[in-house]
Amino acid sequence: MATASSARAATHASAAARRGSTHAMRARGGAPRVVARVAGTVLGIWAMAHLARATSRAFAPTLNAHRDRSGRCEETPGKWDVDAARARARALTAESEAMRADGFAVLLNTFERPDLLKTALRHYGKCRGVEEIRVVWSEKRDAPREGTAEDGYFVKKKPGLVRYDAHAESTSIQNRFEPLDDLRTRAVFNVDEDVRIPCETLYRGFKAWQKHPDALVGYYARNYAPAKKPSDGCSWRYVANEFQLWWSGKYSIILTKAAFMDQKYLKLYKEHLPDGVREYIDKGGGNCEDIAMQFLISSITREAPVYVPASLMYYTKAKLGGVGVAGISSGAGHHLKRGDCITDFQTMFGAEHIPLVETYQ
Numbered sequence: 635m636a637t638a639s640s641a642r643a644a645t646h647a648s649a650a651a652r653r654g655s656t657h658a659m660r661a662r663g664g665a666p667r668v669v670a671r672v673a674g675t676v677l678g679i680w681a682m683a684h685l686a687r688a689t690s691r692a693f694a695p696t697l698n699a700h701r702d703r704s705g706r707c708e709e710t711p712g713k714w715d716v717d718a719a720r721a722r723a724r725a726l727t728a729e730s731e732a733m734r735a736d737g738f739a740v741l742l743n744t745f746e747r748p749d750l751l752k753t754a755l756r757h758y759g760k761c762r763g764v765e766e767i768r769v770v771w772s773e774k775r776d777a778p779r780e781g782t783a784e785d786g787y788f789v790k791k792k793p794g795l796v797r798y799d800a801h802a803e804s805t806s807i808q809n810r811f812e813p814l815d816d817l818r819t820r821a822v823f824n825v826d827e828d829v830r831i832p833c834e835t836l837y838r839g840f841k842a843w844q845k846h847p848d849a850l851v852g853y854y855a856r857n858y859a860p861a862k863k864p865s866d867g868c869s870w871r872y873v874a875n876e877f878q879l880w881w882s883g884k885y886s887i888i889l890t891k892a893a894f895m896d897q898k899y900l901k902l903y904k905e906h907l908p909d910g911v912r913e914y915i916d917k918g919g920g921n922c923e924d925i926a927m928q929f930l931i932s933s934i935t936r937e938a939p940v941y942v943p944a945s946l947m948y949y950t951k952a953k954l955g956g957v958g959v960a961g962i963s964s965g966a967g968h969h970l971k972r973g974d975c976i977t978d979f980q981t982m983f984g985a986e987h988i989p990l991v992e993t994y995q
Contacts, residue, residue, distance in 0.1 A: 712908060714984035716933050719906040723934050726898035727848075730820045737765035738821035738840055738894065743810040745772055750827040752786050755796060758825075759789035761833035763840050765819050767796045770812075772805045806916050808923045810890070813900040820847070822900070826891040832948055839942040843894035850931050850939040852893030855885035858976050858990060870980070870988070872972035876949075879995075886932070886990040888939040890924040899931060906930070908982045914975075921968070922975035929979050929989055938993035 740758050744751045751769070758764055767789070771777040777798035778787035788796045801809045810824060821843055825831070831839070831853055843851040857873040879885060907930060915923050928939065980988050 711984045711986055712982050714908040720934050730896050730898050733820040734818055735820050737763045737819050738823050739817055739819050740764055740767045741822050741824045742767055743770045744827040747827055754827045755789055757830045759792055762837050769798045770810045771798045771800045772809045811900050811903040813904055817897050821894055822897050823894050824890045829892045831892055835944045839894055842940055842942050846940045847896055848935050850888045850893050850895050852888040853942055853944050854889040854892055855941040856887040857885045870973055870976040872969050874969055883994045884992050885941055886992045887928045890927055911982050922972055925975050929983055932991050933983055933989040938991040
């Protein structure tokens, strides 16, 4: 009896040990399996979303009539000599090609936000490819001077890197596009003081510009679309919604708050902007100088801008970092006004068909 009991006990113990071993193996393998299942689900959702996006783009209707992408409007287009602008662009290209192409100048736009300016200078002062930083200074007080108590407005380890271009008689947002005769590089990077593109992403954008030197190349893409209501007539909406832009995959505008361009466009903006555009912007034109620059470049080149996306982490941090930071673009009705700018610029640029060129991401 004792022997039989011992045998049964041993058998139960062995079975329990096997079950314990099996449970341990499942416990060890369970976590990877859960991760694999979650990853598979996410991948499936991502694939379905991209398939739906591609399908919607492939079968999107072609818009026409006066409320379509052709931009045919009832308003009489203004008179603008685009051929003269293109001829001047060709002449300036010859000058640009003689300039240095292995680096770029940062044109840093600022206005009464000293802490953001100082942070931007420290950041861009350490980035690869930056040959000089030119600060667009439109404040009433004198620009900072290097070698004084205002050294925080310069890059201490790189004397002479930062220079201030003062506009004592004007606070216009368009000062950022004033030509600079003593630039050393063909490429300029326009940027606002509250935008800090990561250095590696910045250099990647510069390499993209080298492949497309006549285009506006940057990190913030936007688009336009017909007005939603027929009662709005021949007018355009400004599309800034990130999900809508991603879903359609289309854009036609690159914002100059972070964009590379050939320095020749600074001269073209001053010399060949259509009559009335500069005054329109200065007299409450919705901070639309960047849209005007895109209109100018697209009209001359008849080509689309180039979008260089930064990482999702960068855009997330930029969104969070911008909360509570006062700026022109944070006001109510800003996007509505920019839609008005697109509509009005079409007329002012003398365009029966809107010159903005759409492309896909």
